[in-house]
Amino acid sequence: MSTPAAGNATRRIAGNTALQAAADGLGKLGTIVLYAVLAREAGVAAFGDFTTAASLSVLVMVAAFGMDFRVTRLVAQGDPDVGPSIWGAVLLKLAGGTAILLVVCGIAALGPYSDRVVATTAVLGLAMIVELTTMTPHAVFRGHEDLRPVALALLLYRGLLSVLGVAVLLAGGSILLVAVGWLLGALAGLAYTLLRARRAGLRHPFVVTRAGLRAVATDSLGLGLAAVLGAALSRLDIVLLGALKDSEAVALYGGAYRLMESTFFITSALALSAFPALSRLTRTSTPSLGEAVALTTKAVLVTTVPLAVGFVAYAEPVLVAIYGDGLRDATGTLQILGVLVITTGIYSLMAFVLTSQQAQRPIVVALVVTTVLNVGANLALIPSMGAEGAAWSWAATTTVLAAMLLVAVLRDAGRVPVLRTVEGPLLGGLAMVAVAVATGAHAWGIPLAGAAFAVVLVTVERRRHPDDAVRLRLARPRGA
Secondary structure (H helix, E strand, O other): OOOOOHHHHHHHHHHHHHHHHHHHHHHHHHHHHHHHHHHHHHOHHHHHHHHHHHHHHHHHHHHHOOHHHHHHHHHHOOOOOOHHHHHHHHHHHHHHHHHHHHHHHHHHHHOOOOHHHHHHHHHHHHHHHHHHHHHHHHHHHHHOOOOHHHHHHHHHHHHHHHHHHHHHHHOOOOHHHHHHHHHHHHHHHHHHHHHHHHHOOOOOOOOOOHHHHHHHHHHOHHHHHHHHHHHHHHHHHHHHHHHHOOHHHHHHHHHHHHHHHOOHHHHHHHHHHHHHHHOOOOOOOOOOHHHHHHHHHHHHHHHHHHHHHHHHHOHHHHHHHHHOHHHHHHHHHHHHHHHHHHHHHHHHHHHHHHHHOOOOHHHHHHHHHHHHHHHHHHHHHHHHHOHHHHHHHHHHHHHHHHHHHHHHHHHHHOOOOHHHHHHHHHHHHHHHHHHHHHHOOOHHHHHHHHHHHHHHHHHHHHHHOOOHHHOOOOOOOOOO
């Protein structure tokens, strides 16, 4: 499989983003349905226990340690010696994931968690190890800028786990059986991915060398540390809530966080699709890295601003519609977390940009600073404010993190046209706020607010920045 020509970069990025976003979106929808049925059928306590188990098990994903980004970058750059990196990444992730799962389960067993939480954590952790393995062949496909197999594998994985989980809950089954369905979905996704890789001729002989393992680990060290701290940050709130409060507080925060998290696939799809292209850009390329950053940031804002306004303005009707009255009290928590859709999108994209340029030190520094901030804020706010305290802690964390990474990117990327980047999404968001105020933030006003955003955005972009859709053209750096 050959890497596509650079002249079609915009079309490739747009197509891959659409594929990734569609697959992630449908997968997230299935997961939201699963959590909604869980809240309605199993009750708040079981919902809280499953949320705690999911938060503990996802720490296994730390073992990815950024290694797959090295694989994607090497494939995108046409490196013929990518094989040892591929197999090195797989072996290191299997070893690391297994070790982390054993530690997490041991701590959970000794901590204030029930046997049900520990067992569910173990099964979900096995699913995470399978997902870790699947991510490496996905990284190869991304390097070739062919996301069709990745999208279909994700749909199979998420779809199967959702169908099996809902069936278990409707039949009166336990959350442990729901976790087993999750594991079966992960195994199906891995099997499909390996089949597609074989059919595409992506066969790399099993070669593992000490130098290859060292290169995979050290080249990804910055992003790996970022992954460790990032995973800890994203789940620390829930873990501390479970330790300092109770299952009800975890359920309130977890329900709101799950809705916010369900939107992350948009930024992820865009960043993953653009990553191979970004890895070939510099300050002096045409277009420059700064121009590419401006366009991708605008794309993030176009998708996250309306979601953020929607979560803030329509939090209560959205929560009740999805989870029922049991999580109505999570309204304030969702309103706080809703704004963070924007800051989370920004810091995620900036981390991808810095990684594409192998400038990972700013990521690590920012995450160390914000980890300390997050722990302190959680310990100060959770005892008195519960779920909303955890939300405010995450708000402070993501805002500082986004600001630090954005400054690092602006320093290294060259000129970034700020006004043309934020103008359309910002004015569209203000139009949504006006509609929400005028309609009293009732659920029936949601489509009107969305339409207002679209009309204002399209009007501003057509009149002020009509050429942005075609500005991203990849070429060799000047003088090459």
